Amino acid sequence: MSNLIIWTLDWVPEGPRGFVRDLRLRWACEEAGLAYQVQTVPFADRESNHLTQQPFGQVPFLTDGELQLFESGAGLLYLARKSDRLMPDDPVSAAHTLQWVISALNSIEMVTVPWWFLSLSGNQDNGLGKWTEKRLQQLESVLEGRDWLVANRFTVADLLMADVLRIPEVRALSNRPASEAYVQRITERAAFRKAYADQLAHFEAADRCWS
Numbered sequence: 001m002s003n004l005i006i007w008t009l010d011w012v013p014e015g016p017r018g019f020v021r022d023l024r025l026r027w028a029c030e031e032a033g034l035a036y037q038v039q040t041v042p043f044a045d046r047e048s049n050h051l052t053q054q055p056f057g058q059v060p061f062l063t064d065g066e067l068q069l070f071e072s073g074a075g076l077l078y079l080a081r082k083s084d085r086l087m088p089d090d091p092v093s094a095a096h097t098l099q100w101v102i103s104a105l106n107s108i109e110m111v112t113v114p115w116w117f118l119s120l121s122g123n124q125d126n127g128l129g130k131w132t133e134k135r136l137q138q139l140e141s142v143l144e145g146r147d148w149l150v151a152n153r154f155t156v157a158d159l160l161m162a163d164v165l166r167i168p169e170v171r172a173l174s175n176r177p178a179s180e181a182y183v184q185r186i187t188e189r190a191a192f193r194k195a196y197a198d199q200l201a202h203f204e205a206a207d208r209c210w211s
């Protein structure tokens with residue numbers, strides 16, 4: 001039995017299904033062929049019921065024996081060190097993988113998520129649109145010149161960047177053919193399809209328990 005446990009919520013409403021960030025960790029394990037289990041904390045009282053594992057009351061976090069780790073990015077980098085399918089061994093490519101993981105979180109998601117959340121509350125023209133479009137266009141220029149972010153092959157940096165970019169509202173924000181092709185190509189991977197289907201099944205099973 002594997003010690004690696006991905007923790008998520010026991011249930012969420014339909015809206016976020018398929019986008020809860022435990023999917024990032026499931027997907028990485030599927031890519032790397034790492035055995036894992038999924039366990040849950042209750043959706044009810046989520047802001048306070050697991051603060052010792054995730055100080056912001058969020059998911060995912062992972063445990064591996066004695067290790068507890070929160071932040072999906074930290075979890076991905078931890079998993080990447082277990083498999084060169086996620087991060088190449090050579091030091092330069094490994095450094096570039098780290099660079100693009102941080103970039104996905106700190107230069108792209110840091111802009112897209114606030115814009116997206118404000119958009120969801122009905123305010124499409126929310127002042128962050130221009131900044132978001134500019135940042136996404138800069139990334140489009142990068143992706144026009146290459147299929148992968150690092151070493152001409154799939155890495156955990158592509159997993160994370162594609163996960164950040166695949167939010168429907170972000171995809172629809174402006175015409176960025178290279179980014180769209182990148183998201184499509186990466187989300188067609190068998191490991192993504194499995195992680196996505198498993199997350200949907202997990203929350204659907206919870207619906208059946210509660211009805």
Ligand SMILES: N[C@@H](CCC(=O)N[C@@H](CS)C(=O)NCC(=O)O)C(=O)O
Nearest residue numbers: 019020021057058059060071072073
């Ligand atoms: N920076 C965190 C963000 C985690 C996050 O936003 N988690 C969401 C689910 S994807 C969550 O737990 N939302 C519930 C809440 O904030 O109450 C990470 O990447 O792990």
